[in-house]
């Protein structure tokens with residue numbers, strides 16, 4: 001009798017710039033799963049709102065128009081080698097969605113219940129056949145409450161800001177440590193205190209504080225957790 005490895009759902013949640021995306025991407029590639037970056041989807045909706053002048057200079061959002069437009073916003077991922085490029089209505093927007101302008105408006109956009117409902121639906125479709133690693137803020141709590149493995153990643157705000165600054169500088173984006181730290185702290189606050197599926201650690205999540213962990217230690221820990229679940233299910 002042939003034995004096939006069961007396919008599970010892995011939910012990785014945590015604070016901004018905690019290294020979730022790197023962790024999730026590398027684990028998915030190691031175990032042959034699909035990786036979905038749910039934050040990129042909120043960023044793409046934010047870019048749509050900015051391009052369509054639905055965010056005023058004072059930061060206020062024309063929610064009514066945005067909600068009306070939601071059904072026409074198509075977000076997907078285009079596979080390019082080992083990269084996944086976020087697309088908005090068919091256009092690759094990977095670079096634009098990572099900039100500081102999108103970062104500074106994304107959390108208020110992600111707090112709009114209708115935006116969340118639409119994106120959660122899409123995210124659940126990506127996971128229909130399991131075999132997926134998804135990272136975000138509400139994956140273990142709302143998108144896949146039945147995920148077999150839930151991880152909650154934490155690290156100090158200063159460590160996270162340093163990491164994000166390096167990432168942006170490597171990409172040629174000019175900014176300062178202070179600006180990045182302020183953005184990280186502000187997004188954490190909005191994400192934690194919003195009414196609709198706020199960022200929180202669910203009871204069945206494994207907490208990983210990677211402030212002082214090396215990349216390899218982190219990857220090994222994740223792979224061990226995955227193997228434990230598979231052995232239990234197998």
Ligand code: CDP
Nearest residue numbers: 016017038039042106107110136137138187
């Ligand atoms: O890149 P970083 O880890 O800082 O954030 P991200 O994962 O790209 O997510 C950007 C923003 O989208 C977050 O600050 C949240 O406001 C929102 N988000 C969310 O509300 N729910 C998710 N599942 C993923 C992201």
